[in-house]
Amino acid sequence: MRKPRPTPAPPAAAKRPERRVTSYDVALLAGVSQSAVSRCFKPGASVSKATHERVMKAARCLDYIPNAAARSLITRRSNLVGVIISSLAGPEALAELSRQITQRGKRALLFTPTRENELDTILSEVWQYQVDGVIAAASLSERQVAQFARRRVPLVMFNRGAHGPAVNAVVCDQAAAARLLVSRLAEAGHRQFALIDGPQDCADAQQRLLGARMRIAELGLPVPAVVDGHGDYASGGNGIRAIIAQLGRVPDAVICGKDVAAIGCLDTARHELGINIPGKMAVAGCDAVEASAWLSHKLTTLRQPIQKMAQAAADLLSGLIDNRDAAPQQRLFNAQLVEGATARLDTPDSRDLALRLALNKHGLLTI
The missing domain is CATH 3.40.50.2300 (Response regulator)
Structure with a gap:
């Protein structure tokens, strides 16, 4: 019976490079390809348990931290999702949206207007971060919604009325x-x-x-x-x-x-x-x-079924990020007494x- 290949330990004389450690260094130490290292640090990517363990051990040895900025230059995505949520939406909605976004390998960037009439100022901040998409749990005007279409930034309205069938929305009736x-x-x-x-x-x-x-x-x-x-x-x-x-x-x-x-x-x-x-x-x-x-x-x-609604909003936005020309959808949920x-x-x-x-x-x- 063939014995499993042991994970190589770093040579005793090997020292952490003085320059910034890269995925190439981790791949060399772990004895895997550079693409395998990338997959290990990408949530949801397919990789064997043995490979994952070898890569993680090598990464710990070298104190490797993935460079999100470099990855965004390659993929042309920031992996940031803007969440515009007013204080009236409640903490449960924010927690669920953040959790669902994180599970999809992205990071939630929070924007919290004190009042919903402050949204013009909030949007001017959103555009500066080059977000991949936005979930808005705040009431946007038709003019504000039109800015997303013009900039080709996917938008999903969360529990707020949509302006016409061309806007993606997840709402409770x-x-x-x-x-x-x-x-x-x-x-x-x-x-x-x-x-x-x-x-x-x-x-x-x-x-x-x-x-x-x-x-x-x-x-x-x-x-x-x-x-x-x-x-x-x-x-x-x-x-x-x-x-x-x-x-x-x-x-x-x-x-x-x-x-x-x-x-x-x-x-x-x-x-x-x-x-x-x-x-x-x-x-x-x-x-x-x-x-x-x-x-x-x-x-x-x-x-309101906030957990199901947050999951639907994250799914919908993920689909729009992958295919920005997808037909708009509006998903309706019912509240429970x-x-x-x-x-x-x-x-x-x-x-x-x-x-x-x-x-x-x-x-x-x-x-």
Whole structure:
């Protein structure tokens, strides 16, 4: 039986070159080709386990670090992906996008506008880094989107509305999610709704607001009380006070554009105003942030499939980088309703039981 070829150790007299160590030096020491060394440092590239071990050992001996700048000159790619993400998008979206980009052998270059009206300044910075592509979780105007096409930089919109079918986008159907929430609350007997709006420049919050108002109107329910908010904790507390002053009573259900605002509303209602939640009033949020699941909150909210959406965005952008003339795609995802402890919701099981009890009352069913 043929013995495996041992990994050669560096000669005792061999010293690390005084010049910068190159992949050629590693290949020479490991006894492999220079292209094999390159493949070992390229995520996802095909290389045998034995070759990988030989190359990594040689690289450690020589303290070799791949030269990303040199590689970009050869491939004509920077291996940088710009991620434009506003503070309103949330940490989960940023973490997932960064993870998905890294898994594809690229590095995320982060651009974080404080407000979405700062995007012209942000884009002027993006162009300086020669990024291979951009994922934008911020609302771009048609003029700003046109800059990407002119510069032939692939763009994928993430959870933001696209300007026409020619723009690549991965989005959650925000209006449909809000309609689902209103429907479930209405089925449980809630009639007077109130809405604490999200930030005016947050597209997903505005789409949810529109979806909720449309569904309330379709159901023939009273016009909801609507107050402006900024998606923060204070907005929730200020919002519920303003709603009660506007209506002259406690509403049946309050839907907030962001979970943090919903938690502010919840705390103010319970601890300042003495409102029983969910007995007297239901409170619901959107986004399913980590704090929404804490035992003191257990918020009823809407969860977006951020992990699946981030994976789809990274896949879509990778395809566009390899083929910039590919046909544009728009991928739509649905949100999931999280049934917390802050709202009475009619479930399918409870509706079935109510029907069975009604039939039994009339002697039509035995249970």
